[in-house]
Amino acid sequence: MSDQDTICAVSTAPGHGSIGIIRISGNDSIVIAKKLFHPSRPKDLLTVPSHTIHYGRIIDPEDRTIVDEALVTIMRGPGTYTREDVVEVNGHGGPVALERTLGLVIAEGARQAEPGEFTKRAFLNGRIDLAQAEAVMDVIKARTDASNRAAQEQLKGGLSREVEDLRQKLIGLLAGVEAGVDFPEEDIETPEGRPLGKEIESVALTIKGLISGFAFGKIMREGLATAIVGRPNVGKSSLLNSLLREDRAIVTSMPGTTRDIIEESITINGIAVRIIDTAGIRDTHDLVEQEGVKRSVAALASADLVLLVLDGSEPLHDGDRQILEEVSRKNTVVVINKADVPRKLEKLARPEVQIDVSCKSGQGLDELRKAISRMALGEQGAPGEHAWAVNTRHKQALEKALNSAEKAAISERNNASPEFIALDLRDALDHIGTIIGATYTEDILERVFRDFCIGK
Amino acid sequence: MYTQKRYDVIVIGAGHAGCEAALASARMGCSTLMLTMNLDTIGQMSCNPAIGGLAKGHLVKEIDALGGEMAKITDRTGIQFRTLNKSKGPAVRGTRAQADKQRYRAAMKESLEKQTGLDVKQGMVEKLLVGGQRVSGVETNIGVQYLSSTVIITTGTFLKGLIHIGLSHYPSGRAGEFPSLGLSDSLRQLGFELGRLKTGTPARLNGRTIDFSRMKIQPGDDPAPFFSFSEKTHPLQQLPCYLTYTNPLTHEIIKNNLDKSPLYAGVIKGIGPRYCPSIEDKVMRFSERERHQVFLEPEGLDTEEYYANGVSTSLPVEVQTEMYRSITGLEEVEIMRPAYAIEYDYAPPMQIRHTLETKKIEGLFFAGQINGTSGYEEAAAQGLMAGINAALKVQQRQPLILARADAYIGVLIDDLVTRGTNEPYRMFTSRAEYRLILREDNADIRLRDRGREIGLVSEVDYQQFVEKRQSVERELKRIKKTWVKPSAEVNAVLEQRGSNALSSDAALEQLLKRPELSYGDISVISPTDHPLKDDAAEQVEIQIKYEGYIQRQMSQVERFASLEQKDLPEDMDYDSITGLGSEVKQKLKHVRPVSLGQASRISGVTPAAISLLLVALEKRKRGRS
Ligand SMILES: Nc1nc2c(ncn2[C@@H]2O[C@H](COP(=O)(O)OP(=O)(O)OP(=O)(O)O)[C@@H](O)[C@H]2O)c(=O)[nH]1
Numbered sequence A: 001m002s003d004q005d006t007i008c009a010v011s012t013a014p015g016h017g018s019i020g021i022i023r024i025s026g027n028d029s030i031v032i033a034k035k036l037f038h039p040s041r042p043k044d045l046l047t048v049p050s051h052t053i054h055y056g057r058i059i060d061p062e063d064r065t066i067v068d069e070a071l072v073t074i075m076r077g078p079g080t081y082t083r084e085d086v087v088e089v090n091g092h093g094g095p096v097a098l099e100r101t102l103g104l105v106i107a108e109g110a111r112q113a114e115p116g117e118f119t120k121r122a123f124l125n126g127r128i129d130l131a132q133a134e135a136v137m138d139v140i141k142a143r144t145d146a147s148n149r150a151a152q153e154q155l156k157g158g159l160s161r162e163v164e165d166l167r168q169k170l171i172g173l174l175a176g177v178e179a180g181v182d183f184p185e186e187d188i189e190t191p192e193g194r195p196l197g198k199e200i201e202s203v204a205l206t207i208k209g210l211i212s213g214f215a216f217g218k219i220m221r222e223g224l225a226t227a228i229v230g231r232p233n234v235g236k237s238s239l240l241n242s243l244l245r246e247d248r249a250i251v252t253s254m255p256g257t258t259r260d261i262i263e264e265s266i267t268i269n270g271i272a273v274r275i276i277d278t279a280g281i282r283d284t285h286d287l288v289e290q291e292g293v294k295r296s297v298a299a300l301a302s303a304d305l306v307l308l309v310l311d312g313s314e315p316l317h318d319g320d321r322q323i324l325e326e327v328s329r330k331n332t333v334v335v336i337n338k339a340d341v342p343r344k345l346e347k348l349a350r351p352e353v354q355i356d357v358s359c360k361s362g363q364g365l366d367e368l369r370k371a372i373s374r375m376a377l378g379e380q381g382a383p384g385e386h387a388w389a390v391n392t393r394h395k396q397a398l399e400k401a402l403n404s405a406e407k408a409a410i411s412e413r414n415n416a417s418p419e420f421i422a423l424d425l426r427d428a429l430d431h432i433g434t435i436i437g438a439t440y441t442e443d444i445l446e447r448v449f450r451d452f453c454i455g456k
Numbered sequence B: 001m002y003t004q005k006r007y008d009v010i011v012i013g014a015g016h017a018g019c020e021a022a023l024a025s026a027r028m029g030c031s032t033l034m035l036t037m038n039l040d041t042i043g044q045m046s047c048n049p050a051i052g053g054l055a056k057g058h059l060v061k062e063i064d065a066l067g068g069e070m071a072k073i074t075d076r077t078g079i080q081f082r083t084l085n086k087s088k089g090p091a092v093r094g095t096r097a098q099a100d101k102q103r104y105r106a107a108m109k110e111s112l113e114k115q116t117g118l119d120v121k122q123g124m125v126e127k128l129l130v131g132g133q134r135v136s137g138v139e140t141n142i143g144v145q146y147l148s149s150t151v152i153i154t155t156g157t158f159l160k161g162l163i164h165i166g167l168s169h170y171p172s173g174r175a176g177e178f179p180s181l182g183l184s185d186s187l188r189q190l191g192f193e194l195g196r197l198k199t200g201t202p203a204r205l206n207g208r209t210i211d212f213s214r215m216k217i218q219p220g221d222d223p224a225p226f227f228s229f230s231e232k233t234h235p236l237q238q239l240p241c242y243l244t245y246t247n248p249l250t251h252e253i254i255k256n257n258l259d260k261s262p263l264y265a266g267v268i269k270g271i272g273p274r275y276c277p278s279i280e281d282k283v284m285r286f287s288e289r290e291r292h293q294v295f296l297e298p299e300g301l302d303t304e305e306y307y308a309n310g311v312s313t314s315l316p317v318e319v320q321t322e323m324y325r326s327i328t329g330l331e332e333v334e335i336m337r338p339a340y341a342i343e344y345d346y347a348p349p350m351q352i353r354h355t356l357e358t359k360k361i362e363g364l365f366f367a368g369q370i371n372g373t374s375g376y377e378e379a380a381a382q383g384l385m386a387g388i389n390a391a392l393k394v395q396q397r398q399p400l401i402l403a404r405a406d407a408y409i410g411v412l413i414d415d416l417v418t419r420g421t422n423e424p425y426r427m428f429t430s431r432a433e434y435r436l437i438l439r440e441d442n443a444d445i446r447l448r449d450r451g452r453e454i455g456l457v458s459e460v461d462y463q464q465f466v467e468k469r470q471s472v473e474r475e476l477k478r479i480k481k482t483w484v485k486p487s488a489e490v491n492a493v494l495e496q497r498g499s500n501a502l503s504s505d506a507a508l509e510q511l512l513k514r515p516e517l518s519y520g521d522i523s524v525i526s527p528t529d530h531p532l533k534d535d536a537a538e539q540v541e542i543q544i545k546y547e548g549y550i551q552r553q554m555s556q557v558e559r560f561a562s563l564e565q566k567d568l569p570e571d572m573d574y575d576s577i578t579g580l581g582s583e584v585k586q587k588l589k590h591v592r593p594v595s596l597g598q599a600s601r602i603s604g605v606t607p608a609a610i611s612l613l614l615v616a617l618e619k620r621k622r623g624r625s
């Protein structure tokens, strides 16, 4: 942890409201923003005036996908809260998109802020006066307590045990390496087990499993973001109402009824599901509807699961084909609605699960619910082997640990001298330590003396 | 009462810590008195006749770079030298020597006696003279007082020393020597907290009764490596060591007699080192092992005594005899001195500062085993630092504190004062988080300037170092900017080394980074106008070959530097900082860290706590201005 790092954090509570803010502070904040944010009109964020707002898209530099639409505010120090360069990203796509954007900001080199760290910087950089110092301490304390409590909650599950196992395994590996380095004269018997390289690889695999559990942990925490999409009048709002079992959204026979996003939460098989009804996607000259369509596309992009609704009583439409194209990269269930009337829709050769339902009669809705929970939990209908990897901070730590473990594995393969392998294994331990507490040299030495007969 | 002349520095004890302390302070121009209970055991090796090894060798080279004595005396009196871990990277190679015990002692005594400004006297200190929390001198058991403004205590295992052999025990500082009883009480009266530690030493065996032909011979390296950066001679004849093993019969003898071991009978209360267990411990804790190594190390050229490394014990003499005789090659062995365990008082080291001065009594310094360490090298390193800092204090100069990124000595002292210890503390390379830059080979580059500044490194030694440094830098520069053409001659050298031939121009630096090429090959491919000495050439090769790792550690050091540089005032009021947990407050008050970096190494002090300290510091600063 260094005061020179560029730091970032989401500054609205997750799950509340569809607009959240990511705040980035530090020397590299504008450079990082420039890499991710593509303004709608060409301009260079590095040279725009301070305290200006810009509209555009957040694009993943890896796969060029659109992550979110956003308003980005550029503020140069010292006229900012922290007196450093500050960028604020106002995303529109809700918590899921926000989390993805945050991940990208971190991938570009920022570090997730410690609790109260923005305020701490504000104080250390002279932005806040002495009278407020106590309040700063309280903020740090309160945020630390809150995040500790939250982390503890999350760690109650399988994670703490799995991460602790992982840490013990790493300590064990390091003990072996260090014993070989520090006690060359002892005839140390390597304990039962696979060769070091294999052990390191298995550690890396475990970390990967924990990271993949991240998506599941997020769903458990924030709910499965499920977007209902389709062209106008296929029965999207009707489907929302049917799943909610109440008349939440307005339903009419007029195409283009729904103009904005409607979000409601329900529980399916114990899983929190956030159902998002969207405006029917079509080309339109109506300005309000245009904006609605834009939001539909964004919701689709950031959803964990897409329910693509088709009207079974009509042949496939060009509009349908266009949307089918758009969802090809997403987890999708194709819902063929209006099963109570004779079918005119041709058979679809699609990889997605297809379910016939009728919002009128309620036919097929149970099957749809089952399909949703299967999509959330995986085929076994239960969380994967490594569930519960929790928040972005944990994910970040695990990814760094993975990186270090992989470096150690490479060094081992290249027959590097053990102290170099140890360097990366220690880094991995340090990263794991940010989740469940620091590891000290004493812990490693303890294992050396426990596992090996040392002492001439 | 008979009062002697005044000194600047008084050193109590003439072990490895005391010798370095006394020499350092006298060489820095302070009038110094060394008091020892016995003039004939100055610089005694009470345990094995060896110096160095992993991490310990690093300490010895650092002592030498700063201008200490241990390396020079070891080179002069060593009878075997080896580099351990030769197949591994340069950071974890360690030099180790067998020393001729008597010659080492005599050579050290000679250095002390010849040192101007240093008086060496026999006398047993019973009491510290203290007025107003400041030390003013010492008093011996026969009532002689010596006055001084600083006192360094380096009493080894002598404080309330208690020797155990079997179930019998008797007060003693070392086999055959008196313990120091009064001094321990004097410290307690001054308010110091004292604890109890235990260590042990194996038997010394008569070589005439050992069948070496049934053991594996272990010669030293040829050429023999050196400890000292300046003197490069090994005048003595070199001897081998021998390796043999215990066996199931040995283990059975031990198991059958455990009730006679004071360790297992609960007679010994002190905590022993985990890395140097008695043979009883090894047999009991690793019962699945069929054998343990026994190294037989010569104690000197003029003696038949051999040190039985690996079988320290506190079993009764008759069991010891039976046990040793069960070992291959030792069937007829005669024990000359039995193995024993010793318990002694130590002062848990959170009571001292990084200068080794005690927090409680101004001018009083502790060094060596009294601080809970074990090992000659650890003791010598502290003795040197205590001597330096006592002298600097007398001269009203800034103290010398080495950082963890500077030296193993820095790691050693910071560990002691930050985390304390409840077993004899020994240095390991794994304790140094920046070990890739704290190598034996660059100890001079890291520390010579510091040694010169304080006045311990002679003009001759320093000039020799400056020349080495210049030639290393010149050659590094040349290698980094020289390109070679893919000529037939160059490719012939490459082919000979099994290295890929060049098809276009190549940077000399890249060639040296190839694992199969050495600096020697590079100097054939592209000779320099200023040929390098071996140590300079080695330095060039290491700095280029390991550049990536070295830079990685340097950037770790830099990342942490801002915390290390934030000083925490000694009178920091931790109780008034809201948000700090009570346990953390307790620890901070106990250690009184000097920097945020040190605070972060106290177990239980989290990043959030460091943030709170940072804010509290800033608040305090603004409150003052
Ligand atoms: N027969 C039959 N009609 C249905 C069914 N579901 C919806 N409808 C009718 O289809 C029409 C459109 O329904 P909505 O739910 O408003 O459709 P939508 O997709 O939300 O339309 P937009 O909001 O305009 O995009 C309404 O007249 C519904 O009564 C069904 O299962 N069977």
Ligand SMILES: [Mg+2]
Binding pocket: A236, A237, A238, A249, A250, A251, A257, A258, A278, A280
């Ligand atoms: Mg609708």
